[in-house]
Amino acid sequence: MDPRTSAQDVMRCDLCETAVVQMHCDTCLVNLCTACVGKHMISDQSKKHEIVPFTLRKSTPLYPGCKTHVKERCEMYCNQCDIPVCVTCLTSDHHLGHKLLKVLQVLNEKKDKIIKEQTELNETIYPTYQDIASDVQNRMSQLEKEYGDLSIAITKHGEDWHREIDKLVKKLKAEVDEMKNTQLQTLQKHLDEINKKMSDIKDEIDSVDVAVDSNNISMLFSVTSEIDRHKNLPVKIVPSIPKFTPGKIQGELRKLFGALSSSTLTSDKHGYSMKTQKSPDTGSSPPVKQLLDEPETVTTIDTGYDNLYNVACLSDEEIWTSGEDSTMKLYSINQGSLLKSIRTKSGYKPSDIAVTKSGDLVYTEYIDRTVNIVKNEKIEEVIRLQNWKPLSVCSTSSGDLLVIMVSDDDKQSKVVCYSDSTEKQTIQFDDKGKPLYSTGRYNRYITENRNLDICVSDKGARAVVVVNQVGKLRFRYTGHTPAPKNKPFSPIGIITDSQSHILTSDKNNYCVHIIDQDGQFLRYIDCGLSKPWGLCTDKNDNLFVAQYGNGQVKKIKYLQLKL
Structure with a gap:
């Protein structure tokens, strides 16, 4: 496993590249093992090397060097001359009577x-x-x-x-x-x-x-x-x-x-x-968070589905789920108890579920060609397609609906943005006129990132396809190696978080991939998942994973506030 990309491996010394890091040079920003400290300090004796424990790295202020006295460091600041000054500068006549401040x-x-x-x-x-x-x-x-x-x-x-x-x-x-x-x-x-x-x-x-x-x-x-x-x-x-x-x-x-x-x-x-x-x-700018080295399973909810597909957060305390039958279930996260059940209007199973900004449940029906919304436990049909079938749906930050759909002959796929029931935008081809998404009867799920990018997990293409808000292709993420099970990348569920990370479930490799908003792999979440499918996150960036294999939803903590 590559130590530079694996969250599970320890950091290695920058000099010998084998021993575990224990110390850090705040002057040179170099990670060191204990044995290499002496070697590093004599490698450049022109510097005053500040060696600190690795946990205290970047704790030593890097005072600027004096432009007049080469070997001196400036710890004061002359407000009148608007320059940092060293002790030797202060003993000269140049700064007599000037207001001096600490450079820090x-x-x-x-x-x-x-x-x-x-x-x-x-x-x-x-x-x-x-x-x-x-x-x-x-x-x-x-x-x-x-x-x-x-x-x-x-x-x-x-x-x-x-x-x-x-x-x-x-x-x-x-x-x-x-x-x-x-x-x-x-x-x-x-x-x-x-x-x-x-x-x-x-x-x-x-x-x-x-x-x-x-x-x-x-x-x-x-x-x-x-x-x-x-x-x-x-x-x-x-x-x-x-x-x-x-x-x-x-x-x-x-x-x-x-x-x-x-x-x-x-x-x-x-x-x-x-x-x-x-x-x-x-709360316009979310607090900066960092990935945990070891994601933690907080709780597990048994939904009773033989095959569980989708999960959507209603709040920090409740989640909607859907599976192989026509019933959508609302569960208490803390109690694990069933709170409510709603059957689809047609009696067919829902292809996907989501929650709107106003807290209403919205779902797609592939066979019935409809997108429906549940308000006060009453189902309203908001979109009925002709010659197309809806796959996945998500609610955007502006309150619109993004729907990814496939043509009746399975030869075309596209994303359509709806404002209420009115078609607002269609995304189907790249700048060269080539299809952005695969064809055929493959699972495709959709979400919007915090930067307004539109992200689609395309199982048929074995890729996550990301376009900007006007539909221009930004990148395709095709997986990372080595994968936990060494099997081909099979993206299904997709969601984003407050840090603009993109998370996608990989059913083949029993894990969740985390990539940044530009498509760079960050790490895997592998908490004993059983064929992970649908994903959602709550306002606190807890991840909920719908497990196709055992019908359970896992709540996973994978972020923490950056210290």
Whole structure:
């Protein structure tokens, strides 16, 4: 097993790479075993090596070196000169009468300022740019639709005319296409600029993270903020769609057939506004948590299903479950007792279950082609499909429903976003026109991540497929080796947590994979699971695993607050 990726292996000495780590050099940020401490200290005698127990790593402040006195470290800060100073500097005449502060005091003030600005970047500026990018994308989609309607109107009017005016019809449609392409190119360039800006902001956030996590004072002083520049939002480009005005069929054809008005693109620099930053007590920024080295089974609930498929959290105390029959059951987590049972309207088993933002149960029926919601124990049909069958459903942060479905002939798969019962968005192909999801009668489950990515576990493709909120492919995760059972990756259930981790159950390998929001494997959860299937997490990031093999739900703790 690879010690760099296994949570179960101990850390090894950076020098000999075999012995267990016991010490740490806070100066060089090197992990050491006891035997290698002396070797490390004489390897570079120009430094004062601060050797501490490994559990106290990064506890020693890394004072900056003095630019005037090379071997000295600066533990004070001259407020008037705005520079760190060493003891030798203080004995000179350069800083007589100047206000001096402890460098750690200045560091803490600087760190607080950086963290405050980083919070604004994370919670206000970057989300604003995400909204702007989504707005431009929606405008482009609407532009495509309206120009399509325009072409249809011209074509319909042209059908009333004789063959001799076909050339005129083609010419006008060409003008429409030219206008559309010009505006789309302008909007695409505008979107590219916004995406570049978002990338720059993300890079700045990442660099600040590195500086804040470090105790390297020089690195912190080198942090320069460009937050004011990022606050200058781009102009808002609003296309104007030309109108087609048909004429009566008489006289000169060009005048009578109709003409296009000119199209315009206007820029409104006041068109966008910064998102309002949420106050700290709203819980907008979740506490930072880290993965436990050893996940813990908290409790086990016996559901009575011969084959258990799905689990959905109603609250920290109650979970919904569904299995091989038509009954969906609500269980008390602490007591393990059955609280309520509801049968599907059609009598068929549900394909998937989820809980909406308002706490209502929603479920899909593959055979009946419906998506249904349970309110006050009454079942309402909210979506009925034609030529498609729903597989999995989830409720988004905005209150919409994401449904992944397969065509009747099993040759197509797609994700559709619904606002109430209205189709809002369809995701089916990548930028090259190739299908994003596999075909055939395979299990596919869906969830939304905290960054608004849409995540699908695609058993047929043996992959987790992740696209952004506008449907652009971000990555495919195809498993990690070695797997606990050394069998092919078989993703089924999928869920995310407050840290934007993506968790997917692997029925073949009797485990749950944890990956980060960019598709990097972090570790396995293997707590004696029996063919894990459906997954859900509660508000405290406890994981619930529906076990197909024994009909039980396991509650597992796998995160803890970062100290």
